[in-house]
Amino acid sequence: MKFQKKIAQTQQTIPTASLPDIIFMLLIFFMVTTVLREVDIQVEFTLPEAVALEKIDNKRLLSYIWIGKDERIQIDDSILPVDAISNIAYQKRMNNPNIIMSLRIDKGSRMGIVSDVQQELRRADALRINYSALVKF
Amino acid sequence: MFRKRKKPPVEIPTSSMADISFLLLLFFLVTTTIDIDTGIDLVLPPWVENAEQVQVKSDNIANLLVNEVGDVLLDEKIIGVPQIKPEIIARIKANPKLIISYKTVRDTPYNIYISVMDQLKLAYRELRDEYSRQKFGVPADEATESQIQDIRKAIPQRISLAEPTQAEG
Numbered sequence: 001m002k003f004q005k006k007i008a009q010t011q012q013t014i015p016t017a018s019l020p021d022i023i024f025m026l027l028i029f030f031m032v033t034t035v036l037r038e039v040d041i042q043v044e045f046t047l048p049e050a051v052a053l054e055k056i057d058n059k060r061l062l063s064y065i066w067i068g069k070d071e072r073i074q075i076d077d078s079i080l081p082v083d084a085i086s087n088i089a090y091q092k093r094m095n096n097p098n099i100i101m102s103l104r105i106d107k108g109s110r111m112g113i114v115s116d117v118q119q120e121l122r123r124a125d126a127l128r129i130n131y132s133a134l135v136k137f
Numbered sequence: 138m139f140r141k142r143k144k145p146p147v148e149i150p151t152s153s154m155a156d157i158s159f160l161l162l163l164f165f166l167v168t169t170t171i172d173i174d175t176g177i178d179l180v181l182p183p184w185v186e187n188a189e190q191v192q193v194k195s196d197n198i199a200n201l202l203v204n205e206v207g208d209v210l211l212d213e214k215i216i217g218v219p220q221i222k223p224e225i226i227a228r229i230k231a232n233p234k235l236i237i238s239y240k241t242v243r244d245t246p247y248n249i250y251i252s253v254m255d256q257l258k259l260a261y262r263e264l265r266d267e268y269s270r271q272k273f274g275v276p277a278d279e280a281t282e283s284q285i286q287d288i289r290k291a292i293p294q295r296i297s298l299a300e301p302t303q304a305e306g
Contacts, residue, residue, distance in 0.1 A: 050254075051259060052177065111250055112301060118298075132174060132176040
C-alpha cells in the first residue's frame with residue numbers, strides 16, 4: 001500500500017494585496033492627527049505643577065505666550081517687549097474672538113512680569129487665559 | 138506573414154507600494170505628538186480706564202496675600218499652602234457670597250502663585266462636586282450641560298485678582 005503525502009489543496013500564502021491599503025489607512029490617520037510644530041521656542045522654561053487642571057480639547061483656539069527664565073517674552077516666532085503684546089493679542093482676538101491665551105511661564109518667574117503681561121492682555125480684551133501647568137502626581 | 142506580436146501585459150509593479158507607505162507611516166509616527174495641553178483656566182476682568190471702586194462688605198472678602206518670600210497670608214494670618222483648600226471650603230460654606238481677593242507682590246515666585254491658585258480651584262471643584270452630588274446625585278464631571286450651568290450659577294468662582302504691589306522697604 002502506498003502512502004501518499006497529503007497536500008492541502010488550499011493556497012498556503014497569505015494574501016498581501018491588501019497590505020498597502022491597511023498601511024495607507026494608518027498613514028492617513030497619523031497624517032490627520034499630526035500637528036507639525038510651527039514655532040521654535042527660543043526661551044528656556046520649566047512649567048509649574050498643579051492638580052486642578054483642565055484639558056483644552058480645541059487646540060485651534062490656543063495661542064501661546066512664552067516667558068522664559070530670563071524673563072524674555074516670546075509670541076509666535078519673535079521675542080517681544082511687554083508693551084507690544086496688547087497689539088498682537090488684539091489682532092489675534094480679531095481673527096479669532098474665542099481665543100485662549102496659553103501662558104507658558106517658567107516656574108521661577110516673578111509675578112511682576114506675569115502681571116504686566118496680564119494687564120496687556122486685558123487691554124487687548126483677550127480675557128480667556130490658561131496658565132499652562134504639568135500634572136502633579 | 139505579418140503576425141501581430143503578442144504584447145506582454147502592461148503592469149506597474151506594486152510590491153514596493155507597502156514599503157513606501159511604511160516609510161511615510163514611520164515619518165508621521167515619529168513626528169506626531171499626541172499631547173494635550175493642560176493648565177488652569179482663568180478669565181481676566183475686562184479693562185476699564187478708570188476703575189470705579191466697589192465697596193464690598195469686609196465680611197465677604199477673604200484676603201489672600203503671597204509675599205515676596207512665598208509666605209501665604211490669609212487675612213493676615215500665615216497659612217501653609219495645603220491648608221488653603223480646607224480653609225476656603227469652610228469659609229465659603231459659612232458665607233456663600235465670599236469673594237477671594239488674591240494679591241501678590243511683584244517679587245512673588247510664579248510657582249507659588251500657581252500652587253495657591255491650584256488650591257483655590259480645587260476648593261471650588263470640591264464644592265461644586267458636593268453640590269452636584271446633593272442636587273443631581275452625580276459627580277460634577279458626569280453632569281449634563283444644563284446641570285453644569287446650574288452648578289456654575291449656584292457656586293460661582295469669585296476670585297478677584299488684585300494688581301501686585303511693589304514690596305515695601
